[in-house]
Amino acid sequence: MTQVVRDPGFYEPSDEDQCSRFGYFCQTHDRPYSHESCGEGDHVIALDCQEHGLESVWPQPLMLMFPEGFDPPLSDAQLAWVRAEEDAV
Secondary structure, eight states: OOOEEEOSSSSSOOOTTTOOEEEEEEETTTESSSSTTTOOOOOOEEEETTEEEOOOOOOOOOGSGGGGGGGSOOOOOHHHHHHHHHHOO
């Protein structure tokens, strides 16, 4: 399984968004994803917001361990946000 955390075609969330209903969508099989039940083979999943559709994921603090491992790379804003969150903990 591959999780897409950021894509130029995805909605970019902001702090003002009040999104509350999410799921995952398998782009390979073109249907909602739930524990590999959407079809056989590889899965390419993305966060699916009920309000905005496919949405980029703000990175989590553990992503700082391998920031160069993302394609496309984390944006400067995403990396700064993760570093600020890590310092707040």
